[in-house]
Amino acid sequence: MMTFLLKGVLRDRGRSLFPFIVVTTGVFLTVTLYCYIRGAELDVVRSNANLRHGHVKVVTRAYAKDVDQIPNDLALLGASAQIRDLEREYPDLEWVPRIEFGGLLDIPDAHGETRAQAPVAGFGADLRTPGSPEPGLLGLANILVAGRLPEASGEILLSAGLAERLKVGPGDVATLIGTTMHGAMSMANFKVAGTIRFGIGALDRMGLVADIADVRKALDMDDAAGEILGLSRDGLYRPDRLAAVAAAFNARFAGSGDEFLPVMQTLRDQPGMAMMFDRIRDVTNIILGVFLLAMSLVMWNAGLVGTLRRYGEFGVRLAIGEDKGRIYRSLVAESLMIGVLGSIAGTVLGLALSFYLQAVGINLAGVLKNVSFLMPIVIRSRVAPAAFVVGFVPGLLATLVGTGIAGRGIYRRQTAQLFKELES
Amino acid sequence: MNDGMIIRTTSLVKIYPLGEQSITALDDVNLDVRTGEFAGLVGPSGSGKTTLLNILGSLDVPTRGSAEVLGERIETLSHRKAADLRNRHIGFIFQTFNLLPVYSVYENVEFPLLLLGFSPAARRKAIQAALEWVHLADRAKSRPSQLSGGQSQRVAIARAIVKKPALVLADEPTANLDAENSHGILRTMEDINRELGTTFLFSTHDGKVIQHLRRTITLVDGRVAKDEVRSGA
Numbered sequence: 001m002m003t004f005l006l007k008g009v010l011r012d013r014g015r016s017l018f019p020f021i022v023v024t025t026g027v028f029l030t031v032t033l034y035c036y037i038r039g040a041e042l043d044v045v046r047s048n049a050n051l052r053h054g055h056v057k058v059v060t061r062a063y064a065k066d067v068d069q070i071p072n073d074l075a076l077l078g079a080s081a082q083i084r085d086l087e088r089e090y091p092d093l094e095w096v097p098r099i100e101f102g103g104l105l106d107i108p109d110a111h112g113e114t115r116a117q118a119p120v121a122g123f124g125a126d127l128r129t130p131g132s133p134e135p136g137l138l139g140l141a142n143i144l145v146a147g148r149l150p151e152a153s154g155e156i157l158l159s160a161g162l163a164e165r166l167k168v169g170p171g172d173v174a175t176l177i178g179t180t181m182h183g184a185m186s187m188a189n190f191k192v193a194g195t196i197r198f199g200i201g202a203l204d205r206m207g208l209v210a211d212i213a214d215v216r217k218a219l220d221m222d223d224a225a226g227e228i229l230g231l232s233r234d235g236l237y238r239p240d241r242l243a244a245v246a247a248a249f250n251a252r253f254a255g256s257g258d259e260f261l262p263v264m265q266t267l268r269d270q271p272g273m274a275m276m277f278d279r280i281r282d283v284t285n286i287i288l289g290v291f292l293l294a295m296s297l298v299m300w301n302a303g304l305v306g307t308l309r310r311y312g313e314f315g316v317r318l319a320i321g322e323d324k325g326r327i328y329r330s331l332v333a334e335s336l337m338i339g340v341l342g343s344i345a346g347t348v349l350g351l352a353l354s355f356y357l358q359a360v361g362i363n364l365a366g367v368l369k370n371v372s373f374l375m376p377i378v379i380r381s382r383v384a385p386a387a388f389v390v391g392f393v394p395g396l397l398a399t400l401v402g403t404g405i406a407g408r409g410i411y412r413r414q415t416a417q418l419f420k421e422l423e424s
Numbered sequence: 425m426n427d428g429m430i431i432r433t434t435s436l437v438k439i440y441p442l443g444e445q446s447i448t449a450l451d452d453v454n455l456d457v458r459t460g461e462f463a464g465l466v467g468p469s470g471s472g473k474t475t476l477l478n479i480l481g482s483l484d485v486p487t488r489g490s491a492e493v494l495g496e497r498i499e500t501l502s503h504r505k506a507a508d509l510r511n512r513h514i515g516f517i518f519q520t521f522n523l524l525p526v527y528s529v530y531e532n533v534e535f536p537l538l539l540l541g542f543s544p545a546a547r548r549k550a551i552q553a554a555l556e557w558v559h560l561a562d563r564a565k566s567r568p569s570q571l572s573g574g575q576s577q578r579v580a581i582a583r584a585i586v587k588k589p590a591l592v593l594a595d596e597p598t599a600n601l602d603a604e605n606s607h608g609i610l611r612t613m614e615d616i617n618r619e620l621g622t623t624f625l626f627s628t629h630d631g632k633v634i635q636h637l638r639r640t641i642t643l644v645d646g647r648v649a650k651d652e653v654r655s656g657a
Contacts, residue, residue: 001538004531011526316522319483320536320583321511323504 005330009337015306019338020345022302023399026295027346027391028353032381033291034390035354037284039361039382044280045237045267050137051198053270054229055237056093056246058086062259063226068271070100072181072219072226076262079225086228090245094133094233097225099124099215103178105158105208107166116166120176122208124215128153137231138209140196142378146170147194150211155193159207163195170194176208180220188218230264242266292390296398303335303402307409314410328407335403336396343395350391357381429492430591430623431457431480436489438475438646449475450486451646457625459590462617463639464626472646473627474595480625481514481593482506494590511539515584515622517594521576523568523583529555530564533582540587554586558612574605578612585616592616595627603632610636 009016049055059067062074076082079097086095100123109115125134127150135141140149145160147170156174163169172192180186190210198204216222232238246264253261268274314327361380438450450472457463465473478484479491482498483506491498494513501509510516515536523532533554537547555561558578568576577597584592594613598606614636617624626633634640642650 004527004535004538007531008524008526312522313524316518316524317535318507319481319510319516319518319522321507321509321514321539323507325504 005334009334014309015334016338019302019306019399020342023299023339023342023395024346024349026299027343027395028349029346030292030295030394031347031350031387031391032353032357034288035350035381035383035387036357036362036379037288038384038387039354039358040379041280041284042382043379045277046235047200048270048273049229049231049237049267050139051203053267053273054096054227054231056230056242056264056266057270058082058228058230058249058262058264059226060260061263064263064265065259070102070226072099072101072179072221072224073183074260075099075181075221075224075226076228077224077260079223079228082262083228086230090230092233093230096126096132096134096137096229096231097212097227098229099212099219099221099224099226101178101215101219101226103176105162105166106175106177107168108173108175116168118162118166119206120162120208121202121206122156122176122210122215124210124212126213127209127211128213133231140209143196143198145195145197147192150193153211154190154214155211156190156214157194157196157209158192159204160195160197161204162206162208163192168192176218178219181224182220184220186218186220188214190214237267239266239268243268292393295394299394299398300402300405303399303404304406306335307331307403307406311409324410328410331403331407331410332400335400339396339399342399343392346395347388347391351383351387354381354383354387358383428458429456430459430461430494431455431625432490432492433476433480434490434492436476436479436491437487438472438479438484439487449646450479452489453643453646453648455641455648455651457623459623460617460621461639462614462624462637463641464628464633464637465643466629466634466637466640467643467649468629471643473629473643475646476643477593477595477625477627480591481516482509511536512587513590515587515589515592517577517580517584517592517597519596519599521568521573521580521600523576523579525568527567528564529560529566529568529571529579529582532568532579533586536583536587550586550588551582554582557585557616558582572605573601574608577601577605577609581609581612581616585620585622588620589622591623591625593625593627596630597626598628598630598633606630606632607636 058076060074060076063071066074083095083097086093102119102121105118105120106114107116125138126132127134135149140157150156158168158174168174170192174190174192176188176190178186196207196209198207212225216224243266246266246269249264253263268277317327318324358381361378363378433453433455436450436453437448440447440449453476465476467473475484479486479498480493482493482501485499494509496505496509498506524535527535530551533551534547537550542550552561555564558581560575560578560582563571563575568579571579598609601609610633613624616622626637628634637654639651639653641648
């Protein structure tokens with residue numbers, strides 16, 4: 001009997017191919033969208049962590065209070081020793097020193113006179129120490145527009161927008177006019193090694209990246225660091241665990257009022273970050289929820305329609321002597337089979353595309369031109385474990401529910417009524 | 425029933441609710457049909473023929489009264505028992521053939537036997553015999569869409585008789601057929617009735633069918649108005 005019914009399913013495209021295509025397509029779209037949205041969410045977290053805040057950040061208490069002003073006079077001193085301590089204590093985190101700074105970039109002409117000037121927002125990171133994770137964290141190789149990465153002392157990278165405005169390129173000399181950590185005026189000459197494009201409005205307008213050793217020298221910040229960033233070695237941000245780490249770290253200094261003692265903050269503690277992450281999570285959940293609901297309704301409807309159009313066939317089968325329970329069970333079994341096969345096919349296709357998009361991503365430079373928060377230009381999918389099962393909600397569950405509800409008509413209608421529908 | 429009756433209805437009433445009103449489709453129908461009869465329910469549309477056929481086929485239940493088919497009281501049967509009665513003892517032939525379009529002629533005829541759990545060898549033998557009865561043994565692999573109306577109705581007859589039921593209920597079986605095909609189909613059913621002893625009960629208002637009936641039960645407004653046995657039958 002099962003073989004007989006299976007033959008019917010395979011031969012009747014309305015019962016097999018069409019619902020299979022509908023389920024596969026729905027599941028494929030669900031999985032792909034799920035992976036891409038989760039990927040975008042993670043990319044925002046990763047960008048903010050890698051470029052600016054780390055998963056956790058150690059600064060002085062005083063620096064933390066006025067962090068918006070980038071108060072390098074309140075920076076951490078003896079950064080190397082502090083990093084060694086942090087590495088020993090938290091080996092699963094990678095610790096890197098950073099110095100953020102502002103200043104004026106002056107471009108001289110052939111006679112040493114000012115040809116162009118512009119304000120800059122820069123940061124120093126360890127770009128030249130062999131094995132340093134910073135070039136990778138900042139993704140410099142991927143965003144390099146012209147020239148090369150700094151290899152020698154005194155070389156910097158300029159954002160492409162700034163370089164264009166100042167009409168400078170690789171090999172040109174630029175003078176940074178700023179303030180030392182002790183409040184004195186500082187001037188230091190740099191050579192432009194290359195230009196980069198972050199894809200982030202503010203950084204692309206006035207960004208400058210230099211090796212931290214050069215920045216320390218220019219700003220008289222020997223062995224100091226505005227911030228020490230800690231990033232999980234596996235790249236994953238685990239807010240709860242890191243909040244516990246930060247709380248334990250800070251508890252050690254709880255008894256002292258010294259404003260130069262270090263304080264550890266998580267990514268969520270940074271100004272605006274918690275709200276932004278929550279908002280992004282809310283929006284992505286709403287998008288996914290609405291999409292999942294819409295797909296479920298489509299699948300449910302497909303199950304309903306597929307069953308309703310077969311009431312005539314059920315009339316024949318009842319007349320021949322098949323009982324209602326058996327017809328209902330065969331209907332649900334068919335739906336289960338189509339749902340499972342369609343969900344598997346849709347998930348495989350969705351995961352295949354998502355793995356591809358996880359590797360290459362989609363370049364959204366045009367769309368993200370004016371965003372004010374740190375967001376990568378290339379958004380990649382993220383294939384998380386949930387992606388393997390999310391498609392089964394509309395693909396299997398909704399299809400089964402739709403068929404199950406429509407199939408209840410077999411029980412609720414009088415047999416003779418089904419019979420009439422067969423005749424009509 | 426051991427008195428040779430295959431069908432017996434007693435004071436049978438069927439009322440369909442229609443909003444706040446109701447329609448009496450069958451009103452005090454008393455009827456006996458003997459095993460081996462070739463009889464028909466005749467009458468105009470709305471006279472209650474199909475309703476009575478549905479009740480006798482255990483597809484519907486009476487509102488009042490009793491319908492006894494092959495010793496089973498229809499009004500007391502559960503869905504499962506009613507299905508079992510149809511499965512084992514009753515064959516249906518429909519006006520619109522109602523073959524399952526995705527299955528071949530052979531498979532359409534095979535379906536009732538699968539429900540009865542026949543072995544593959546027994547199925548093959550029974551299907552072959554049924555198709556020979558209706559002269560369609562050479563079209564076993566055809567699909568319904570490849571058959572004419574007359575051929576389709578022959579397949580429906582083969583499907584109805586393949587399990588050798590005691591009773592075949594045929595609802596307007598010639599309504600979609602031309603005269604030649606109608607007579608051909610009826611002659612086949614007559615042969616089966618004679619050779620296998622199968623009881624046939626028709627619902628019809630087609631004169632071509634009525635010519636072949638040995639007994640006509642005329643229904644008017646849900647009541648038996650006339651019950652005639654043709655002389656020599």
